[in-house]
Amino acid sequence: MTEFEPKIVAFVCNWCTYAGADLTGTSRIKYAQNVKIIRFPCTGRIDFMLLLKAFGEGADGIIVSGCHPNDCHYTSGNFHARRRWIMFRGLLDLLGIDIRRIQYSWVSAAEGAKWADIVNSTVKTIRELGPYTDYAKVAGYLEKEVKE
């Protein structure tokens, strides 16, 4: 049996985490292929609905990452994002949407190694949790071909 390869989408800001992930590359630090990045100008731009959409389209895990507090390129986008995540996370948890599948992090442009660590540890967590079949069942209602 082949190992479960989780699909993980990373929503990252352009200035810190995207640059940090660039540094991971420049530093040739290896990490798992499962995580694919979508670039946003700022974590403040990341609409909570996009995270939900990602699960709806079959993501097993999500990473959301941006500048550390006080480091936002736009001064406060990440502060707004943080409040939004606090609320969103509470709501998802109440609804039984598995919040262990969303890893939030602050990764600066200088933290190439931290980015690799976030990716690898998230992949590990999601591997342990397995495919997100609960959500896939709901999302795949029209297909009714969800693989258990």
Add this chain to the structure above:
Amino acid sequence: MQTENYLIRKSSLEKLFGNLIGNGKIVYAPKAKGNLALFDKVQAFGEITEDYIVTANSAKSVTFPRTEKLFSYHKSKESTEITDAANNTFPDVILWGTRPCDAAAFIPLTETFNGDFQDIIYNKRREKVLILSFSCKRSDEYCFCTSVNSGPGNTAGSDVQFTKLSDGDYLAEVITEKGQLLVKENCNLFEAKPEEDKEPNLAIVATRFNQEEIQAKLQNLFENPVWDDKSRACLGCGSCSYVCPVCSCFDIQDEAHGNKGTRLRCWDSCGYGLFTMHTSGHNPRNTQGGRWRQRILHKFLYMPNKSKVAGCVGCGRCSRSCPADINILDTLTSLQEEKPNE
């Protein structure tokens, strides 16, 4: 066919249910939820409630589901492959415990789906539905079936109608061949029953207006303050349409996932502002008054004009569920007093 009457004992009713479930049929029946009764899939006889005037939702979703897959597609750069849902086989469904009004509602509903266009999916689903209605012993002030040519013991639309008799047993009126087949398959549960007047076992529902009169009046009531007056509190939601057993408006939606996708038919409501919104931003029906008028005219003028059947069976659900307490009977009775425009 001629209606055949049988008697079914109280205890046999549960056996009948057991036989149906045992044969792998899908059964929808009223289930209690808080203060409401909802039509829902049931597995066990005990899940079914008897304590309801009508269910909060109607039974129409068995033939006209709120989300119906019409087809799915898979496209590539060169070609597109389509899987038509009309080729699907639909399951046998039994509606257990519908009220006569709900059963009767399938008549106008079927008319709508067989007008200029014969809707294959609707018809395939309809063929598979067996309607076992239970006549009404109780009614409330929202009920007005008798005003729309129906009644608490109306058998139109039902395959079999059960009426609870004073001794707790049931009169089973078999109206259709489908109903006959049911009796045949469960003949040990049905006993012969001589002709009996079921009226004493039915609720009394006062006649509040005359449908034909209203229909005639509405020809000339397009411009009338009653529409705005009676809909002033309307919040513009779609609950009246969605609980209505006859409302059949739908919206076509495509849900795409990369190169794959599905075309869906989803319920829609004339109560929404967006229902008639044009791309330009212009909206010919731009107030709730206009929308309320449309709802009434559609049911009581346009539908009977077109297909001889009114679009209302008098179940009163729309009034019961309206969050702003807009009462269709209020509007209809006050229409009776209106003088038509010259």
Add this chain to the structure above:
Amino acid sequence: MSKIGVFICHCGENISSTVDVVRVAEETGKLEGVEFSTDYKYMCSDPGQTIIKQTIKEKGLTGVVVAACSPRMHEPTFRKACQEAGLNPYMCEMSNLREHCSWVHDKSEATTQKAIDLVRTLVEKVKLNKPLYPIKVPVTKTALVLGGGIAGIQASLDIANAGHKVILVEKDPSIGGHMSQLSETFPTLDCSQCILTPRMVEVAQHPNITLWTYAELEKLEGFIGNFKATIRKKAKSIDENICNGCGHCTTKCPTKKIPSEFNTGLGTRTAIYVPFPQAVPNKPVIDKDNCTYYQKGKCKICEKLCPTGAIRFDQQDELVELEVGAVVIATGFNVMQPSGFPEYGYGKYKDVITGLQFERLASASGPTLGEIRRPSDGKIPEKIVFVACAGSRDPAKGIPYCSKICCMYTAKHAMLYQHKVHGGKSYIFYMDIRAAGKNYEEFVRRAIVDDEVNYIRGRVSKVYEENGKLIVKGVDTLLNAKPVEIEADMVVLASAAVANPGAEELAQKMHVSYDSYNFFSEAHPKLKPVETNTAGIFLAGACQAPKDIPETVSQASGAASKVIILFSQNELSREPVVAVVNRSAPPVYSTCVGCFMCASACPYQAIGEELITDRKGNVIKRVAKVNPGLCQGCGTCVAFCRSKSIDIDGYSNEQMYSEVMALLNND
């Protein structure tokens, strides 16, 4: 219908060695709307760009995806190429196959599959791109330079000499910075002050430079070309316009025992003081924390003595708002206090000092007038030990990086000692000698060969006092790790160069990024070494990383030239990545309902209101409106808008949504 061109770069072998680029081109070529796809060795090369340009013209492409390195590297390159071929530059997107794929994964099917996914995602995005046109904003041709060390001085002079106004803000009472504290400079041994002071004077006299000492940045708002800076001018307690700098006050001030910052605590100063004789401006300030009048309410001797009546005890800090077009950060560095290394005995033994303190001892203007004397008893040391890397390259207790300047200045210190103390013996404990620089290696050689400085490769394990001597115990790793013990009279620690204590706070005020050591981050380690991530803010000198003087001066001139380039235009073209509130035909006008939550969330106060009126002027609707000059394109408002009435060009709702869809649906 979209006609997208996909161009996969091998980046030599950087991408192609782990990603099957031919397959990526093949697979993405099958995507709907992709008109053309190819791979090439170096897309950024001239021939590579030519392929893109020709394909745009020949195939009539409506969008381009270049799958190569990070967009942070080459997005401008490829956008320019598209523009040259007649395609709006914003119709070009980059997929990051190098930093985010080939460099972080091993060669495998999964790596190639990820590359395909990444390219497909950008293909779907670019289909929804729309042509954007640069936004023009005016440029205020005044530069703000923070820090009056050699970096700030050089940058100010260069900008001023190009004909632009400069406001130079220095937190201390005088400009000059660390360089003014140095004795001689390597590798030429010319006197630091001799070469610096003329520049300081030039700054003071330059008609284009406004010098504010004893002042700090309070707040910075706005954006490139249009910053609004608030400067706190700390109360000096004197009226600078009246003071003639006679110095009576400083000689008569009764509080005389304050350790002099300029002399690194090796000398003293008064409460009203000029930090050093060559200070610019050469006018005193009152140190309120140490002034008898401010502390006890009595004294005012200086006020009585002042011939011009310039003392102002009631002076308050003043906040001044400035409009500037660019900022140069030149706030320098600090020297790590080696108290975290008890084995060296710093702070315990008076004769264990830092390199910077040694500079003051060796300086002709220093407390010993340039004679090397022990702080404890004023004796001339016969044996002196220098410890290099006292904190540097020490991830455990100090800092992991190399402070870069210590090897050279320690060689210089030993050399100065040998020149000043004939017959003295000097020892340097070192890890490696790093002398890369013009004439640097030769300089160190001279110390070893001509001046007979004893270099010992090894670490010092302990310094302790015994019979008036400092016993230095160490090891010589070149002699089979033989233990070494030296009875020294003085020990000099080449303590690490670290960021200023206020650096983090300053970076946050200015919204520039900084590294984990609190040094300010350049926008690109190689190609944008003087820019920060915030447009219009530049870096000069050791605030970015430890640097020697020539390097600092070069970077300062580099930063200055960036400012001058910016000021060479009257208008600035800004990235048109800005938010827009939707508008539509009547009767809708806009789906905005005017709740203005976006406005309260906007970090730039870029959202105002607009009244939509009918022909008679009656207000029909009140909606939000974005000022594109102020909007910086963060998109926070977009995620806030419940009715999705505000959107951002370049990262629109549709684009981000389609990226999520495309990334997760590989069919």
Add this chain to the structure above:
Amino acid sequence: MNELIQKATILLESNSVQVVIGYGKGSANRTRAIFITQAADCEKLIFDSRCIQNLAVYLTKQEIKKLGKPAIVAPIPVLRSIVQLAAENQIAENDLVVLGVTPESELVEFESFAAIETFLSTHRIEIEGKYQKTIEMIKSMPVSERFAYWVKELEPCFKCYACRSACPLCYCTRCTVENNQPQWISVASHPLGNLEWHVMRAMHLAGRCTDCEACYNACPMGIPIHLLTKSMLQDVAENFGTYGPSLDKLNALSSFKPDDKESFIR
């Protein structure tokens, strides 16, 4: 409620307002919103414990705005909504007369929205114990079970949007769900569409919801969607220390504190 009737009559007679939005007799044992434009009709006004619809919803409806300047009968939940609507620039002080009604059925008049805010400071939102218990019960389920619980609870939702229409704070002219570029939320009322809709609705009310329960009361299927907003009210209070509506334009989600605490961001 003679006091209320008198006041309404005076307002209409003096033409200080053109319409009084209040409660009147409804079907069966219900009450319903009535819109009185003639002073003589003021006698139809009633107020008792059955008057649970949140009338503030009408303040932003174009059909009601057309009637002229309104006076509104405002028990506590309506007052809360008025404050929040004011903070969100949807109503102006001079364009509205507020006829406050205390829980003891006494009439209170307000000189300004600020006065309403002050009044409300003594009538704070409190999540009733029974709801707290239910929320706790749900939260204590294993995650998979909790998800199944909600999927089942939301199953009857056929997206009539009565929850949205009845909510005074859902005043957008175009709801996210009506935006199809992109189609953020499935229009279909299948399990995913329902889940997405309710997540979105709750998130859009985060920091804004005034706990009037209009959404729950409106739901024809009796879905306990108010539990979502109630739980979020608790979250706002726990995390940001604010609770309930305020005239302050900065509500919980359009503001922040640099030292907001969280425990989950690495």
